[in-house]
Amino acid sequence: MDTTLYTNYNTSTAKDNQTHSNIYKQSSNGEAAAIVTDMQSSTNSHQPPSQNNHTHTSTSLSCSTSDPGDQPPGTGKWASKLLKECARAISERDSSKIHHLLWMLNELASPYGDCDQKLASYFLQALFCKATESGQRCYKTLISVAEKSHSFDSARKLILKFQEVSPWTTFGHVASNGVILEALEGETKLHIIDISNTLCTQWPTLLEALATRNDETPHLKLTVVLTNTSIVGSVMKEVGQRMEKFARLMGVPFEFNVIRGINRLCELSKEGLGVQEDEAIAVNCIGAMRRVEVEERDAVIRMFQSLRPRIVTVVEEEADVSSTRNDFVNSFEECLRFYTIYFDMLEESFPPTSNERLMLERECSRSILRILACDGDHHEENNTSIESSGECERRERGSQWAERLKEGFATVGFSDDVVDDVKALLKRYRTGWSLVLPPPQQGGDNYHHHHDQYSSGIYLTWKEDPVVWASAWKP
Amino acid sequence: MTHRMRATTTFSQEQNPNPNPKPNPVGKKKRNLPGTPDPDAEVIALSPTTLMATNRFLCEICNKGFQRDQNLQLHRRGHNLPWKLKQRTNKEVKKKVYICPEKTCVHHGPSRALGDLTGIKKHFSRKHGEKKWKCDKCSKKYAVQSDWKAHSKTCGTREYKCDCGTLFSRKDSFITHRAFCDALADESARFTNIEAANLNLKNEEALQSLPHGFSGQNVSGFGPDFNGMNTMNTADQQRPRLSLWMNQGNPQMNPIDMAGLPEIMQMGPPGNLYGSSSMLNYGVSSQFVGTSSASNSTNSNLSLSTIPVGQKGEAGGNKTNMVETLSSIYSESQNKQSKPATPMSATALLQKAAQMGSTSSNPSIFNASNSFGVMSSSSSQTTSFNQNHNDQQSQSCQNLKQLGNNFASNTNAAAVLGNSNYSSLRTSSNGFDQLMLQTNGKQNEQVQLKLQPGVVIGSNGSMEHSLTRDFLGVGGRGACPPFYPQELAKFASMESAMGLNQFSGNQ
Numbered sequence: 001m002d003t004t005l006y007t008n009y010n011t012s013t014a015k016d017n018q019t020h021s022n023i024y025k026q027s028s029n030g031e032a033a034a035i036v037t038d039m040q041s042s043t044n045s046h047q048p049p050s051q052n053n054h055t056h057t058s059t060s061l062s063c064s065t066s067d068p069g070d071q072p073p074g075t076g077k078w079a080s081k082l083l084k085e086c087a088r089a090i091s092e093r094d095s096s097k098i099h100h101l102l103w104m105l106n107e108l109a110s111p112y113g114d115c116d117q118k119l120a121s122y123f124l125q126a127l128f129c130k131a132t133e134s135g136q137r138c139y140k141t142l143i144s145v146a147e148k149s150h151s152f153d154s155a156r157k158l159i160l161k162f163q164e165v166s167p168w169t170t171f172g173h174v175a176s177n178g179v180i181l182e183a184l185e186g187e188t189k190l191h192i193i194d195i196s197n198t199l200c201t202q203w204p205t206l207l208e209a210l211a212t213r214n215d216e217t218p219h220l221k222l223t224v225v226l227t228n229t230s231i232v233g234s235v236m237k238e239v240g241q242r243m244e245k246f247a248r249l250m251g252v253p254f255e256f257n258v259i260r261g262i263n264r265l266c267e268l269s270k271e272g273l274g275v276q277e278d279e280a281i282a283v284n285c286i287g288a289m290r291r292v293e294v295e296e297r298d299a300v301i302r303m304f305q306s307l308r309p310r311i312v313t314v315v316e317e318e319a320d321v322s323s324t325r326n327d328f329v330n331s332f333e334e335c336l337r338f339y340t341i342y343f344d345m346l347e348e349s350f351p352p353t354s355n356e357r358l359m360l361e362r363e364c365s366r367s368i369l370r371i372l373a374c375d376g377d378h379h380e381e382n383n384t385s386i387e388s389s390g391e392c393e394r395r396e397r398g399s400q401w402a403e404r405l406k407e408g409f410a411t412v413g414f415s416d417d418v419v420d421d422v423k424a425l426l427k428r429y430r431t432g433w434s435l436v437l438p439p440p441q442q443g444g445d446n447y448h449h450h451h452d453q454y455s456s457g458i459y460l461t462w463k464e465d466p467v468v469w470a471s472a473w474k475p
Numbered sequence: 476m477t478h479r480m481r482a483t484t485t486f487s488q489e490q491n492p493n494p495n496p497k498p499n500p501v502g503k504k505k506r507n508l509p510g511t512p513d514p515d516a517e518v519i520a521l522s523p524t525t526l527m528a529t530n531r532f533l534c535e536i537c538n539k540g541f542q543r544d545q546n547l548q549l550h551r552r553g554h555n556l557p558w559k560l561k562q563r564t565n566k567e568v569k570k571k572v573y574i575c576p577e578k579t580c581v582h583h584g585p586s587r588a589l590g591d592l593t594g595i596k597k598h599f600s601r602k603h604g605e606k607k608w609k610c611d612k613c614s615k616k617y618a619v620q621s622d623w624k625a626h627s628k629t630c631g632t633r634e635y636k637c638d639c640g641t642l643f644s645r646k647d648s649f650i651t652h653r654a655f656c657d658a659l660a661d662e663s664a665r666f667t668n669i670e671a672a673n674l675n676l677k678n679e680e681a682l683q684s685l686p687h688g689f690s691g692q693n694v695s696g697f698g699p700d701f702n703g704m705n706t707m708n709t710a711d712q713q714r715p716r717l718s719l720w721m722n723q724g725n726p727q728m729n730p731i732d733m734a735g736l737p738e739i740m741q742m743g744p745p746g747n748l749y750g751s752s753s754m755l756n757y758g759v760s761s762q763f764v765g766t767s768s769a770s771n772s773t774n775s776n777l778s779l780s781t782i783p784v785g786q787k788g789e790a791g792g793n794k795t796n797m798v799e800t801l802s803s804i805y806s807e808s809q810n811k812q813s814k815p816a817t818p819m820s821a822t823a824l825l826q827k828a829a830q831m832g833s834t835s836s837n838p839s840i841f842n843a844s845n846s847f848g849v850m851s852s853s854s855s856q857t858t859s860f861n862q863n864h865n866d867q868q869s870q871s872c873q874n875l876k877q878l879g880n881n882f883a884s885n886t887n888a889a890a891v892l893g894n895s896n897y898s899s900l901r902t903s904s905n906g907f908d909q910l911m912l913q914t915n916g917k918q919n920e921q922v923q924l925k926l927q928p929g930v931v932i933g934s935n936g937s938m939e940h941s942l943t944r945d946f947l948g949v950g951g952r953g954a955c956p957p958f959y960p961q962e963l964a965k966f967a968s969m970e971s972a973m974g975l976n977q978f979s980g981n982q
Contacts, residue, residue, distance in 0.1 A: 204654035246654035420614040
């Protein structure tokens with residue numbers, strides 16, 4: 001697993017047909033030209049052990065309109081096909097086809113069904129919003145609903161449960177903490193700038209490590225920059241109090257600050273963050289870069305440089321909707337590919353009736369909406385795009401982020417110790433997860449990277465699909 | 476004590492960390508406190524290389540090297556030396572103490588020399604040496620092989636117990652939980668003996684890495700001024716007795732899955748507690764009465780027993796002892812970490828749904844029967860609508876407008892309901908789902924209803940399908956619909972339906 005070579009593939013529908021992805025119940029051959037007629041009946045080998053699936057499927061069978069040649073929809077991959085067809089129809093502006101497909105999806109979709117039904121449901125919402133250009137409004141509504149029910153307790157429960165059953169987030173935490181600890185070894189005044197929505201769940205283990213590994217425990221200042229102010233912001237006060245108490249318990253001198261209301265990351269500055277001259281700075285960026293407008297990403301990297309950090313850790317999810325941002329269909333397919341993996345992962349990690357999983361899926365629905373239906377129109381000077389800053393989400397893959405980061409930083413390899421820590425972490429979860437180290441760089445202009453064995457970060461894979469990328473950089 | 480005596484007689488080289496308060500019987504080797512050497516002893520300073528050299532003791536005859544003096548002596552016997560040479564050169568061997576070669580080390584000064592060669596070697600490795608041995612489970616590193624072996628035996632088998640009662644098999648998840656746990660919310664919370672034990676502070680190696688927070692005091696986290704935790708205190712003190720019952724066929728130990736239950740419930744599975752009638756005598760029920768609905772069905776026959784007086788104030792050492800025994804009971808008997816959520820019986824689900832329905836401000840959506848009632852009123856409209864659609868377009872348009880209004884009211888209700896009752900929905904939405912799906916007939920009905928109102932007639936006669944019935948909050952999801960009522964009214968009229976003007980209508 002350590003030296004598995006993986007190719008930086010651009011998404012294509014061929015990916016869906018790879019047989020190793022058993023989330024696709026049976027790999028069906030060929031693409032559907034007409035949506036309904038090509039559906040093959042195949043056994044649902046991947047049924048979640050709940051009653052949801054069977055009941056809903058069978059009843060929707062009974063009430064679906066009689067389209068001639070309509071195959072039972074409870075078979076594999078129907079969601080993917082329908083959704084892609086609909087995306088194409090939207091892209092081609094084929095109104096009647098759009099209507100027809102949206103209606104069909106509506107019939108079959110359910111947020112409580114199996115993976116296909118769930119994907120259909122949430123992507124349908126995004127497609128509808130895309131077709132009606134109501135993405136921003138819909139998103140705001142979803143946010144306001146989610147905010148109403150959001151509390152410290154619910155957020156804590158959700159994130160801790162997720163971390164308990166899946167290494168999706170803890171992978172990045174462990175890798176980043178390991179690198180940060182090594183880079184700041186021996187320093188007495190540490191200042192970590194945490195740009196993330198992790199509710200500080202990354203830091204208790206770091207605090208414990210600081211307390212136990214050295215005789216002289218350094219002073220730690222933690223500055224959290226909120227990228228998603230709306231939902232996370234309300235609980236940060238409580239989070240901060242808990243962190244302070246925990247640090248006191250661990251015996252680590254600790255200071256905690258929260259920066260809110262930053263619309264554009266590039267606006268951050270040394271003074272704004274409270275960076276002192278005698279501090280050793282670490283910038284920890286988890287899932288935040290993708291929310292930055294594409295044009296501003298290089299500026300953000302320059303901003304990082306201006307902070308003079310010892311180390312910068314960047315963790316992102318492995319999906320590319322940035323290079324295809326003017327191509328709706330390809331963006332859509334990539335988004336669908338990624339979330340298919342994610343939903344499958346959720347399905348297999350949580351118990352069947354898990355409330356937390358439902359919450360996470362709803363969070364996904366907001367992300368999906370952001371990715372697909374919240375961009376301002378790029379072809380015009382659209383004044384709604386000002387509003388959309390912070391909402392838009394143009395994800396990039398690790399290699400793409402690495403290209404940007406290399407403009408201002410050099411790669412820091414993950415030491416054997418950190419890699420071992422990550423491996424030990426993955427062992428504590430169910431099977432299906434593994435760690436992939438990228439292959440050594442080759443090529444003329446990258447000659448000096450040739451000796452850099454870990455050239456651009458490590459990957460967490462779920463069933464052989466890379467899903468999370470973690471990397472470390474130094475000036 | 477026994478260990479120490481045995482160590483003395485068998486010349487064990489293990490360093491004895493326990494101070495020896497009792498005077499030795501005559502004839503046994505006298506042992507000093509570690510790091511406080513005999514003033515008459517000969518202080519030996521070895522260089523790091525010599526110290527770490529594995530075979531210091533050389534046989535003068537064959538030059539073979541041995542790690543220990545005793546081994547060398549044993550070997551020399553084999554050479555059949557004449558009696559004279561067998562004797563040691565000195566009548567009385569002077570006691571040797573060793574100092575650590577590391578200048579910055581505490582044990583570098585002769586006053587803090589260590590009396591045991593193997594001991595000083597280990598100390599030097601641990602403190603100043605390279606950690607070559609690594610645990611593959613947790614990747615913790617050790618300089619001394621015996622430390623590593625000892626750790627490997629217990630790694631992963633130990634469980635960490637939080638003050639709130641939750642057990643963890645993984646240290647990292649324990650730490651993260653602990654940082655956010657409500658049990659930590661109190662200012663005066665300290666790590667008790669249990670925490671210390673659980674975090675493996677028993678052996679010397681761990682002692683060296685003792686963080687500042689672990690002052691080693693036996694301070695209980697539950698003082699008498701600890702308002703919110705009093706009930707937990709009482710429950711805690713009863714736990715040693717509870718644990719006996721809990722161990723019998725107790726599968727449910729992961730309290731995180733128990734949605735909606737307060738922290739206090741997480742100490743044990745309610746089902747098991749209530750199931751055992753002899754529990755009632757201990758007044759256990761007192762703090763569990765009146766807790767959330769999951770246990771309501773079994774709670775009814777419990778009565779308030781008197782809480783033993785004075786328990787609230789009896790924090791401190793008393794409690795720590797009990798909790799300590801408790802932890803050992805837990806650690807030994809709790810082998811598996813069980814995770815599955817408690818499946819709810821259909822009765823409980825119905826109860827929950829009913830509770831949801833009655834507490835919601837807008838009963839129309841969430842009372843299961845009512846929601847269908849609302850639907851059916853609209854469906855009756857549309858049934859007629861469907862039958863006549865070919866002939867009566869204008870009428871159908873009117874019907875649609877009414878339909879739109881109906882939807883509007885539904886969505887409004889859903890929106891309001893979604894906003895105000897989201898929390899109750901959230902926690903019980905799963906129950907409601909199960910409820911929904913357990914009653915298949917209703918499921919059919921619901922889906923069917925979905926179809927009828929979804930049909931919309933456009934002014935040019937083509938069948939347009941309004942959609943996203945699901946988004947309107949039907950089925951009790953509480954998700955606010957993405958469409959405002961005004962948008963739905965738009966559906967009724969084709970012109971601006973879904974804003975698809977820009978798309979050329981191609982057949």
